Amino acid sequence: TGCKIKPLLLLFLSYSLFFFFSLSLGWEEIGEVDEDYAPIHTYQVCRVLEPNQNNWLHTGWTQTQGAQRVFIELKFTLRDCSSLPGGSGTCKETFNMYYYEKREMAGEARYAKIDTIAADESFTELDLGDRIMKLNTEVRDLGPLTRKGFYLAFQDLGACIALVSVRVFYKRCPLLVRSLARFPDTIPGSEASQLVEVVGRCVNNSLALDEAPRMHCSAEGEWLVPIGKCVCQPGFEEVNGTCQECGPGFYRSLLQAGGCSKCPPHSWARESGARVCSCEPAYYKNPADPANMACTRPPSAPRNAISNVNETSVFLEWSVPVETGGRKDVRYNILCRRVLPEGRGLEECGASVRFLPRRVGVANTSVMVADLQSHTNYSFLLDAVNGVSLMANDHARQYVTLNVTTNQAAPSPVSLVRRGASGRSSITVSWAEPDRPNGIILEYETKYFEKEQESSYTIIKSQLTEMVVEGLKPSSAYIFQVRARTSAGYGAFSRRFEFQTSPSCDYYFCITTQQHQLYMESFAGCCHPYRRCGYSKAKQDPEEEKMHFHNGLIKYPGLRTYIDPLTYEDPNQAVHEFAQEIDVSSISIERIIGAGEFGEVCSGPLRLPGKREFQVAIKTLKAGYSEQQRRDFLWEASIMGQFDHPNIIHLEGVITKSKPVMIITEYMENGSLDSFLKKNDGQFTVIQLVGMLRGIASGMRYLSEMGYVHRDLAARNILVNSNLVCKVSDFGLSRVLEDDPEAEYTTRGGKIPIRWTAPEAIAYRKFTSASDVWSYGIVMWEVMSYGERPYWEMSNQDVIKAVDESYRLPGPMDCPEALYLLMMDCWQRERSTRPKFDEIVGVLDKLIRNPSSLKKLVNSSHRSGGHTHNNHQSGYTGEGGWVNWE
Ligand code: AMP
Numbered sequence: 103t104g105c106k107i108k109p110l111l112l113l114f115l116s117y118s119l120f121f122f123f124s125l126s127l128g129w130e131e132i133g134e135v136d137e138d139y140a141p142i143h144t145y146q147v148c149r150v151l152e153p154n155q156n157n158w159l160h161t162g163w164t165q166t167q168g169a170q171r172v173f174i175e176l177k178f179t180l181r182d183c184s185s186l187p188g189g190s191g192t193c194k195e196t197f198n199m200y201y202y203e204k205r206e207m208a209g210e211a212r213y214a215k216i217d218t219i220a221a222d223e224s225f226t227e228l229d230l231g232d233r234i235m236k237l238n239t240e241v242r243d244l245g246p247l248t249r250k251g252f253y254l255a256f257q258d259l260g261a262c263i264a265l266v267s268v269r270v271f272y273k274r275c276p277l278l279v280r281s282l283a284r285f286p287d288t289i290p291g292s293e294a295s296q297l298v299e300v301v302g303r304c305v306n307n308s309l310a311l312d313e314a315p316r317m318h319c320s321a322e323g324e325w326l327v328p329i330g331k332c333v334c335q336p337g338f339e340e341v342n343g344t345c346q347e348c349g350p351g352f353y354r355s356l357l358q359a360g361g362c363s364k365c366p367p368h369s370w371a372r373e374s375g376a377r378v379c380s381c382e383p384a385y386y387k388n389p390a391d392p393a394n395m396a397c398t399r400p401p402s403a404p405r406n407a408i409s410n411v412n413e414t415s416v417f418l419e420w421s422v423p424v425e426t427g428g429r430k431d432v433r434y435n436i437l438c439r440r441v442l443p444e445g446r447g448l449e450e451c452g453a454s455v456r457f458l459p460r461r462v463g464v465a466n467t468s469v470m471v472a473d474l475q476s477h478t479n480y481s482f483l484l485d486a487v488n489g490v491s492l493m494a495n496d497h498a499r500q501y502v503t504l505n506v507t508t509n510q511a512a513p514s515p516v517s518l519v520r521r522g523a524s525g526r527s528s529i530t531v532s533w534a535e536p537d538r539p540n541g542i543i544l545e546y547e548t549k550y551f552e553k554e555q556e557s558s559y560t561i562i563k564s565q566l567t568e569m570v571v572e573g574l575k576p577s578s579a580y581i582f583q584v585r586a587r588t589s590a591g592y593g594a595f596s597r598r599f600e601f602q603t604s605p606s607c608d609y610y611f612c613i614t615t616q617q618h619q620l621y622m623e624s625f626a627g628c629c630h631p632y633r634r635c636g637y638s639k640a641k642q643d644p645e646e647e648k649m650h651f652h653n654g655l656i657k658y659p660g661l662r663t664y665i666d667p668l669t670y671e672d673p674n675q676a677v678h679e680f681a682q683e684i685d686v687s688s689i690s691i692e693r694i695i696g697a698g699e700f701g702e703v704c705s706g707p708l709r710l711p712g713k714r715e716f717q718v719a720i721k722t723l724k725a726g727y728s729e730q731q732r733r734d735f736l737w738e739a740s741i742m743g744q745f746d747h748p749n750i751i752h753l754e755g756v757i758t759k760s761k762p763v764m765i766i767t768e769y770m771e772n773g774s775l776d777s778f779l780k781k782n783d784g785q786f787t788v789i790q791l792v793g794m795l796r797g798i799a800s801g802m803r804y805l806s807e808m809g810y811v812h813r814d815l816a817a818r819n820i821l822v823n824s825n826l827v828c829k830v831s832d833f834g835l836s837r838v839l840e841d842d843p844e845a846e847y848t849t850r851g852g853k854i855p856i857r858w859t860a861p862e863a864i865a866y867r868k869f870t871s872a873s874d875v876w877s878y879g880i881v882m883w884e885v886m887s888y889g890e891r892p893y894w895e896m897s898n899q900d901v902i903k904a905v906d907e908s909y910r911l912p913g914p915m916d917c918p919e920a921l922y923l924l925m926m927d928c929w930q931r932e933r934s935t936r937p938k939f940d941e942i943v944g945v946l947d948k949l950i951r952n953p954s955s956l957k958k959l960v961n962s963s964h965r966s967g968g969h970t971h972n973n974h975q976s977g978y979t980g981e982g983g984w985v986n987w988e
Pocket of ligand 1: 695721767831
């Protein structure tokens with residue numbers, strides 16, 4: 103166990119009698135022989151026949167040598183009282199052991215008792231005869247001792263004893279080297295259960311790992327509970343509990359377990375005690391390399407590099423270098439440079455050039471360089487690198503140069519073809535130049551064919567990016583594809599774009615006056631504008647009707663009057679009068695949904711305190727605006743905020759206290775009505791379309807009742823939500839018109855919606871609810887023709903002229919006659935004879951309640967390019983039971 107007993111006082115009585123035992127009363131020193139007839143000395147007492155014995159045997163002063171706990175081992179024999187002849191009345195079979203701690207001698211009364219000692223085995227007369235010793239051994243411990251020494255004493259009270267030896271000793275934890283830590287020789291504590299903590303010292307050239315090493319010395323002189331350890335410092339290794347230097351050519355790093363290692367290839371350690379080995383010249387180590395890894399070097403240049411040009415792409419390929427430098431992490435970098443003409447040097451290729459898979463750190467041995475310029479010289483530098491290239495100086499790196507000339511390449515495909523104006527037999531298409539023309543575009547080819555008739559197609563060449571394709575069938579879908587040609591040949595065709603021709607009327611409008619009747623009749627044979635018979639296909643689903651008409655049936659009693667924000671001196675006051683300021687933190691912008699006049703229109707959720715989160719549209723005012731623009735922008739909110747109607751876009755509030763300034767309105771999932779209709783061409787039942795119109799009319803009735811004139815009522819300014827509810831929006835224009843007296847006479851800037859505007863508003867700025875009714879008639883026409891442009895590609899001037907000459911738009915395809923008559927009524931020259939919005943709502947409600955009234959389509963009973971009904975007082979009943987809105 104490592105426990106060592108150090109004898110403190112070793113007593114062999116024969117030897118130390120007069121020396122240690124200073125006082126004896128009744129005890130006798132007897133010389134004897136043991137079983138082997140060797141002489142021994144004992145102290146004996148045997149006064150068993152005399153009563154009242156009290157015989158003391160004292161030791162001399164014994165030094166503790168610092169021990170706080172000592173052990174006393176007694177060897178003795180004891181006579182069995184019962185075997186004594188002559189009775190044993192006063193005979194004892196025990197004796198007592200005492201101690202006293204002070205140096206000065208004292209009487210027995212001052213001694214403290216250690217224990218009463220009894221024999222395990224006593225001897226008899228017989229044993230004496232046989233010379234059998236029956237020696238007893240007893241050990242007692244004594245502590246805590248507080249002085250430098252003590253006396254022992256043995257008290258006999260009438261036994262027959264021979265004390266053969268007294269051995270006094272203490273225990274120590276001996277000096278110990280364990281886990282390279284040295285623990286000194288340590289005396290245990292005074293308590294039997296005590297552990298003395300000892301901090302060890304790391305042996306020479308070692309250091310503690312994590313924490314100082316510790317051990318615990320127990321009362322039994324044993325080292326227990328080792329904690330922590332020491333390790334040899336770098337450059338040393340452990341040999342028999344000591345740390346020895348690594349020899350030359352060997353190294354040991356800090357965390358390396360085990361002994362010193364031989365330096366890895368291409369490295370050396372000239373001195374002993376090396377922590378790392380140094381790389382040979384031109385060899386390097388990456389800091390991330392393990393210590394036992396060989397020193398390595400940069401790779402040599404890639405080999406057998408070749409290029410393969412394909413139009414404006416170059417495929418570069420090479421073999422791995424002869425010398426990889428002893429590493430597995432070889433990668434390749436490519437530097438692309440364009441050779442400038444006339445020896446003007448080289449220029450790095452820009453970001454438009456693509457590298458597949460990448461330009462830097464290519465792991466395999468090829469790369470594709472795409473989107474280069476056609477017919478151009480390039481110089482590529484190809485470079486192999488590995489994990490130590492950065493450590494090596496630059497001139498150690500080797501490049502390969504590849505000079506390449508790209509070919510002429512055909513242009514890339516045209517990406518987008520747009521439709522311009524379209525007529526019954528013609529469509530204007532336009533497109534943008536290809537992204538990569540790869541040369542000068544000499545011409546474009548437009549290929550087109552009637553949908554599903556691909557076998558007979560036509561190709562037309564043009565030099566411009568727009569062309570009018572003529573000779574088409576009316577009301578037919580055509581597929582268009584465009585490709586560009588350079589001196590290198592044709593590029594690929596664009597994808598297919600599908601456009602539709604207009605209904606088959608030779609004229610953009612029809613004549614409403616009596617005097618043009620004859621003129622129109624002469625064209626009657628060719629004029630078939632009512633081809634789509636939607637009604638017969640229409641489902642009469644009562645749910646569907648309900649869904650669209652439950653709104654706006656309520657009359658709005660006690661309606662407020664609209665207040666022109668101009669009446670406010672401070673426009674900001676007007677905004678805050680009618681619009682709630684919303685905290686910017688309640689809104690988050692998620693998507694951009696459109697572009698407004700002043701900035702982007704976005705959407706996202708609005709969280710108002712105490713309200714469920716819901717989606718809103720967010721109109722923003724772009725940065726860098728002038729004060730005037732800010733006012734104009736918020737103008738719309740000042741107007742919108744005054745309205746509260748299910749068919750008027752609802753203002754949630756404004757954000758003016760932070761930038762960007764925002765107007766928050768309800769979110770209309772289907773966006774603006776014109777594009778919504780174009781997208782869903784022919785998809786709705788007549789009842790659904792009438793439902794939309796009814797909603798718009800209801801919103802307009804509300805506005806007119808409030809005394810507000812919209813001035814820009816058009817399908818593009820109607821928004822549609824997910825339930826197909828239409829709401830009037832865009833309340834910004836009236837202001838622009840007021841401000842700009844020129845605006846109504848000019849088409850520049852497109853500010854004046856000539857096609858939607860009543861003649862008297864165009865002629866002398868007479869904007870009234872009656873002019874809004876005119877616009878409403880145009881919106882009806884837009885709706886019934888699924889977003890067709892009113893008057894198609896006619897110029898504004900021609901529209902003004904034609905309208906003035908009493909021409910009116912023809913009824914759209916599949917349009918119920920009743921609706922067309924209503925439109926025509928809206929387009930009465932005399933504004934006082936136009937229906938009021940209230941009446942329009944009434945007519946539409948009647949039509950909805952009586953769907954059979956919608957059955958008769960414009961082209962069903964008589965054919966005409968237009969209607970004359972300047973006698974609307976009598977209605978249209980003569981033409982087959984028309985509903986008279988009066
Ligand atoms: P505006 O500023 O009214 O001309 O809006 C520009 C475009 O943003 C419109 O054509 C719509 O496509 C879209 N937009 C505006 N307001 C809303 C809204 N409340 N909900 C959905 N889209 C909207």
